Amino acid sequence: MKFFTSKSLLSVLFLTVGILGVNAQTLPKTDADIMQSLEHNLSYLADDHLEGRLIGSRGEKLAYEFIVENFQSLNILAKGEQGYIQTFNLKKIACRNAVFVLENKSGEKRYEKIIPSMNFPIANGMPGKVEDKCVWVGYGIQAPELGINDYATIKSVKGKIVVMRLGHPDFENPHSKLGAYATLDAKVDTAIHMGASGVILINTHEGILEPDFKPIVKAPFKSVPVYFLGRQSGLDSINFVGAKATIQVDTSTIQLEGHNVIGYINNKAANTVVVGAHYDHLGYNELGGSTYRKQQNEKPQIHNGADDNASGTAALLEIAELFQKSPYRNHNYLFIAFSGEEEGLLGSHYFVDHPTINLKQVDYMINMDMVGRIDTVKNSFSISGTGTSPRWDSILPSIQIDQLKVKYDASGTGASDHTSFYNLGIPVLHFFSGNHYDYHKPSDDWELINFKGSLQIIKYIYTLVGKLDKQPKLSFTKTKETTTGKSDFKVTLGIMPDYLYDGKGLKVDGTTDGKPAAVAGLKRSDIIIQLDKYTIGGMEDYMQTLGKLEKGMKTTVKILREGKELVLDITL
Numbered sequence: 001m002k003f004f005t006s007k008s009l010l011s012v013l014f015l016t017v018g019i020l021g022v023n024a025q026t027l028p029k030t031d032a033d034i035m036q037s038l039e040h041n042l043s044y045l046a047d048d049h050l051e052g053r054l055i056g057s058r059g060e061k062l063a064y065e066f067i068v069e070n071f072q073s074l075n076i077l078a079k080g081e082q083g084y085i086q087t088f089n090l091k092k093i094a095c096r097n098a099v100f101v102l103e104n105k106s107g108e109k110r111y112e113k114i115i116p117s118m119n120f121p122i123a124n125g126m127p128g129k130v131e132d133k134c135v136w137v138g139y140g141i142q143a144p145e146l147g148i149n150d151y152a153t154i155k156s157v158k159g160k161i162v163v164m165r166l167g168h169p170d171f172e173n174p175h176s177k178l179g180a181y182a183t184l185d186a187k188v189d190t191a192i193h194m195g196a197s198g199v200i201l202i203n204t205h206e207g208i209l210e211p212d213f214k215p216i217v218k219a220p221f222k223s224v225p226v227y228f229l230g231r232q233s234g235l236d237s238i239n240f241v242g243a244k245a246t247i248q249v250d251t252s253t254i255q256l257e258g259h260n261v262i263g264y265i266n267n268k269a270a271n272t273v274v275v276g277a278h279y280d281h282l283g284y285n286e287l288g289g290s291t292y293r294k295q296q297n298e299k300p301q302i303h304n305g306a307d308d309n310a311s312g313t314a315a316l317l318e319i320a321e322l323f324q325k326s327p328y329r330n331h332n333y334l335f336i337a338f339s340g341e342e343e344g345l346l347g348s349h350y351f352v353d354h355p356t357i358n359l360k361q362v363d364y365m366i367n368m369d370m371v372g373r374i375d376t377v378k379n380s381f382s383i384s385g386t387g388t389s390p391r392w393d394s395i396l397p398s399i400q401i402d403q404l405k406v407k408y409d410a411s412g413t414g415a416s417d418h419t420s421f422y423n424l425g426i427p428v429l430h431f432f433s434g435n436h437y438d439y440h441k442p443s444d445d446w447e448l449i450n451f452k453g454s455l456q457i458i459k460y461i462y463t464l465v466g467k468l469d470k471q472p473k474l475s476f477t478k479t480k481e482t483t484t485g486k487s488d489f490k491v492t493l494g495i496m497p498d499y500l501y502d503g504k505g506l507k508v509d510g511t512t513d514g515k516p517a518a519v520a521g522l523k524r525s526d527i528i529i530q531l532d533k534y535t536i537g538g539m540e541d542y543m544q545t546l547g548k549l550e551k552g553m554k555t556t557v558k559i560l561r562e563g564k565e566l567v568l569d570i571t572l
């Protein structure tokens with residue numbers, strides 16, 4: 001190698017470092033100790049005793065008390081609103097009562113009572129009352145790609161209550177192409193598009209899995225009432241010939257309390273790094289979200305959420321300890337265990353609206369959601385948000401932990417709490433060890449956790465934050481948004497409603513670029529109080545109004561912005 005000049009030798013050395021990467025920084029706690037306390041903390045959080053840590057439940061309380069105790073024993077400062085805790089309210093809509101009456105041709109009336117395993121309103125249907133003629137549409141499937149249209153021979157269903165069978169005729173074939181067109185959602189949406197004033201689903205087949213009664217939902221998603229009549233009701237198409245039906249669904253609003261846990265290391269630095277993980281999960285699936293197909297009459301199961309997200313919570317506690325003992329003193333550190341993530345990122349959303357530190361001084365946010373199931377064969381995990389700062393692309397590939405492979409994803413938005421920070425223009429990274437069969441099922445248990453994998457992710461984060469310790473504040477870049485979400489309305493404004501807001505009107509939590517609301521100039525935190533000539537008192541008014549408007553029409557939207565009324569032109 002003597003023919004190298006010293007300068008080129010230096011560049012070869014740099015190159016070598018670039019290829020091999022930087023090894024993990026030495027941690028102020030041994031691997032064995034970290035693994036042991038990960039297992040201890042995670043197995044407690046995911047124990048049946050905590051009953052799945054549903055927001056507002058006794059299990060949530062046990063979990064946040066445990067996190068508080070851990071912060072206290074680490075001498076992490078309290079940075080919530082009541083000590084470590086920050087409380088927020090969640091509004092839900094509960095079905096209080098429902099009436100279903102069927103009146104046949106000769107005027108005989110038949111009343112169906114709510115029996116949760118048999119007859120009940122589908123909870124995401126619109127509350128209120130409809131009383132109209134019935135029209136039978138068979139399975140109610142429209143699948144133009146398959147040449148099927150159950151509405152083809154029907155004159156009109158406008159202003160009528162559409163009655164259909166649950167499922168599809170090929171239900172015994174699990175690979176049937178009809179499946180996608182025959183979900184409860186798809187069929188109700190089709191009926192609404194055809195102009196139905198209400199929807200009734202009946203079931204006559206033993207082999208078809210009937211839906212569960214969900215007494216509590218976030219908000220109505222369908223613009224008409226929907227009612228289900230189970231097989232045991234004995235009703236079939238013949239009962240609806242020439243009949244009239246009444247569906248009345250009464251709902252009321254209930255409040256649940258969620259609790260974020262917030263701890264702080266104050267290094268008297270200019271900027272702060274936020275590290276977060278949600279600790280709530282699905283409980284007994286009271287509020288939905290489970291992917292587990294329950295057998296008829298099976299008792300509700302505890303969803304322990306060991307990977308989702310006791311794993312991230314346990315990792316958060318380890319990271320808090322590491323930074324308490326670390327030499328990295330050029331940033332402050334804020335650790336947040338969020339609640340309400342499973343109900344739509346509620347805890348992180350509340351925090352960014354009610355921050356306990358100055359968010360302008362947040363350098364970046366690191367989120368961990370499901371970091372306990374690194375597949376030992378694939379040996380990889382994913383980091384998303386790499387497009388949220390130009391610096392990520394240059395720094396991340398230089399970090400190498402053991403032989404772990406990393407999958408990068410640029411997007412700053414996703415189904416976890418980093419999204420709330422990204423939306424405010426803060427660079428984010430989200431750590432995720434990959435999806436698996438047990439996701440949102442009662443079988444997501446601590447015995448399946450790969451603790452060594454969690455340790456590796458912790459090392460990665462510690463190394464990364466360490467490397468950035470003496471660096472200037474990161475700049476932020478917006479990433480391409482991938483919007484999902486569908487609607488059964490002809491008209492959509494392209495807004496995300498704020499589900500925590502319980503004042504008059506509809507509060508906007510975010511807008512989608514290019515959609516009517518964004519084009520009209522609506523912004524986050526605006527409150528819609530009138531759309532066209534309709535007063536908007538809340539979510540239900542808003543949904544009903546959307547159903548009355550036509551796509552393409554030009555009208556106005558009246559909003560409250562910082563307390564002032566403002567009228568904007570909008571093209572729907």
Ligand SMILES: [Zn+2]
Nearest residue numbers: 308309369370
């Ligand atoms: Zn999660």
